[in-house]
């Protein structure tokens with residue numbers, strides 16, 4: 001299983017930590033010794049992780065030739081510039097908009113409710129394996145990501161079809177509000193008991 005991480009920033013580093021047991025390639029708009037071009041990274045991948053700003057998604061979809069046939073895990077949070085809340089959300093979500101941009105991709109929402117530092121700490125918040133909320137319209141793609149998450153020692157919870165990303169992105173906004181607005185810090189993560 002080869003994973004392509006698009007982006008080389010904080011979330012990309014965190015994913016690389018969590019998935020250290022897998023083959024990983026990075027894709028970047030600025031290829032280097034450690035990162036391929038976006039198109040080359042995607043071509044090698046079974047699963048692609050989109051670890052770029054939401055506003056960069058259209059650029060990346062174009063660079064990836066539409067991600068045709070690939071599972072694309074969308075980590076983005078479409079926050080307002082001042083992080084006071086989501087810029088979109090009642091009638092669509094970042095994940096649904098990315099699926100519209102890349103109709104041949106199998107888009108799965110995930111990891112956006114976790115701070116990068118939680119991933120960089122091996123997927124643990126306050127010492128506890130973190131929960132990854134997932135959503136997607138392709139049941140096989142969701143099941144593949146669910147298995148990957150659980151194998152990495154985190155806890156996957158499938159929330160439903162891709163439109164459930166509206167709620168998952170709202171949970172992420174709440175998490176950011178607690179971590180920064182309410183000063184709880186970034187060693188926190190949302191989960192559900194009873195599942």
Ligand SMILES: NC(=O)c1ccc[n+]([C@@H]2O[C@H](COP(=O)([O-])OP(=O)(O)OC[C@H]3O[C@@H](n4cnc5c(N)ncnc54)[C@H](OP(=O)(O)O)[C@@H]3O)[C@@H](O)[C@H]2O)c1
Pocket residue numbers: 006007008009010011012028029030050051052053054055056059060075076077078111112113114115116117
């Ligand atoms: N940080 C968190 O705690 C956190 C938590 C949950 C979700 N997220 C989401 O995860 C995503 C990544 O966040 P991050 O904190 O990892 O950001 P980051 O550290 O700023 O890294 C962003 C990456 O995206 C790349 N990028 C930016 N614009 C691009 C474009 N037009 N085309 C191609 N690549 C582009 C950057 O490339 P260059 O190096 O070339 O600039 C960089 O590698 C965001 O959507 C964010 O909302 C973040």
